[in-house]
Amino acid sequence: MRYWLMKSEPSEVSIDDLESMKTVPWYGVRNYQARNFMRDQMRVGDMVFFYHSSCAEPGIAGLAEVCKLAYPDETQFEEGKYFDPKATRENPRWYNVDVKFSRKIPLISISELRRHPELSNMRILQKGNRLSITPVDPLEWDYIKSNLLR
DNA sequence: GCCAACGTTGGC
């Protein structure tokens, strides 16, 4: 079982949206590295920190779980901002897993995360990091669960 | 709104 951190803009899909929808396809990823994590490494049962990005209070807002293996992202075929003219049904370019709500937590802000030297290697805290899906080291996962999660 | 960092694109 692996651990992940997945960024979502709350104006798009927030932890409250996930709670009310129960499960959500993680559509719209258009970065190859992030796609590869979903397509090649995520398994059902993997645990996820649900992270709010590009908002007033960025940080970990909840816990979720991978509940369906990667399959072609439907939005690449549809009109709209995620449409990809180079993608075909025979040759899809983008994939997504489904993610299931686990629980909401009191926000662990990015500034709070930065306060802990134990977490200083987390991808999310590195300067210039823009990757929307990153693996979380099991030690970092446990540290956050036992020290920062209420 | 700014801007640093980084990924992608496309001309050569």
Add this chain to the structure above:
DNA sequence: GCCAACGTTGGC
């Protein structure tokens, strides 16, 4: 295959 230009991300 290089690399400049451009677009996007995301914290601040």
